Amino acid sequence: MTPRLPAVRPPVFRGRLHDARTATSIGRWLGVAIALCFGTGLISHYLQQPPGWLADVLPSRPVWGYRFTQGLHVAAGIAAVPLLLAKLWAVYPKLFEWPPLRSVRHALERLSVAVLVAGAVFELLTGLLNTVQWYPWPFSFVPVHFAVAWLLAGALLLHIVVKYPQIKGHWTRKSPGTVALPAVDGPDRRSFLTGLAAATGAVTLTTVGQSFTPLKAFDVLAPRHPDHGPMGLPVNRTAAAAGVAQVDSAAYRLMVAGPRPYTLTLAELAALTQYESVLPIACVEGWSKSAHWTGVRVTDLLRRAGAPSDARIRVVSLEKYGSYRVMEMGREYAHDPLTLLALKLNGQTLDPDHGYPARIIAPNRPGVLQTKWVTRLEVL
Structure with missing residues (x-):
């Protein structure tokens, strides 16, 4: 049984x-x-x-x-x-x-x-x-x-x-x-x-x-501390990682493509009226910090190129690789007077890791869209 x-x-x-x-x-x-x-x-x-x-x-x-x-x-x-x-x-x-x-x-x-x-x-x-x-x-x-x-x-x-x-x-x-x-x-x-x-x-x-x-x-367990980084501000992507560690300032040109296209050298860009904005860098990884930025208003650059007041723009970086080397910016951002093509951070020339010779800084915008190493603005 x-x-x-x-x-x-x-x-x-x-x-x-x-x-x-x-x-x-x-x-x-x-x-x-x-x-x-x-x-x-x-x-x-x-x-x-x-x-x-x-x-x-x-x-x-x-x-x-x-x-x-x-x-x-x-x-x-x-x-x-x-x-x-x-x-x-x-x-x-x-x-x-x-x-x-x-x-x-x-x-x-x-x-x-x-x-x-x-x-x-x-x-x-x-x-x-x-x-x-x-x-x-x-x-x-x-x-x-x-x-x-x-x-x-x-x-x-x-x-x-x-x-x-x-x-x-x-x-x-x-x-x-x-x-x-x-x-x-x-x-x-x-x-x-x-x-x-x-x-x-x-x-x-x-x-x-x-x-x-x-x-x-x-802040002892977070992967970032807001004070740690070049010029006292963290970075996620360095100039070396982006392939732009060496930028020849004499050869640099900013191209603005629009109804009246033009090109500026770095010296000509620095000679334009400079504005200041206190804006935060806020990255998707969760860290953020406010900083003092100095540069040319993007809306002034667009107006000089004959862009209409409702135009959006495309921003192109010198970065050779990366998902965000080309970025588009809607009209609210592009024409906000606080949005700058920044040349300085906290009163000093941008460090290469922060986008030297020029970078975008705009209010209420993710850090990945604050494009660094800018070489071209296109009116859309």
Whole structure:
């Protein structure tokens, strides 16, 4: 007679740290962080790669707009890391539920959770690696990160709809139907959530100084410090990496192509009326810092070339390689009086790593579009 094998029973988890109220409490914080990341991420994406209908209406004010939204984007993403880990720890016993699929609604719930977890892990991991400019994958970061953000947002909305009854029932301590389980897994819920809040605050405090400079003294974990770099300002791409480490100032020419095209030497460019702007460099990696720029107003260069007041422009760099060596600028930016073809930074001639002999600096604009080593402006 064939012996009967003992029935396989799923493990039983008990403890207040694995209950629905704990998961809901963490989920509220995590949901806010993901919503902030998604909203500010949309702003960043469409400022970097605006569709044609949007390019000419993107606002150039407030001057600190992109600095704020992108700093918030990266800060919220970093804060979401410990929150996501805590959320997964609180709900992982659900992976061992038996039977695995009890109904169509339960199957839909599990599918939404699988997509939600995979999307959240992917977005946070790739976003963190982007802050240090390390891309150990074969795909292009920007379009894939953007597409998965929409997938994550959809999965989160579906998850909220499916789980709404449980979320509503555990939203507050006084929610009806909440059952307190014995605290056999360690600290109670309040201690756990307090520790999680402290951890989230700690990683935020030690990284947000890269964009919120009043806290730069605590900037010990971020990949950039706002004061570290040539002329006291960080750079992402050096002149050597761009292939323009040696620029012959005597041979340099700025070409302005328009109805009345013309060419300027560096000496002629420096002899034009110079203006000053205090504007931040704000990079997609999350760091930013304001600086004092001196140069020629782009709108004056365009007017001299006979450009109409609603013209956008194309900016071409001496850079030999790179996705942003050619950049287009909508009319709001091109004709803003604060937008400069800068020749000086903080009163000194530009360092090669900051775009010598001339670079674009414009308000409320991503750093990748503040083109360095400019050699040509084209009226579109």
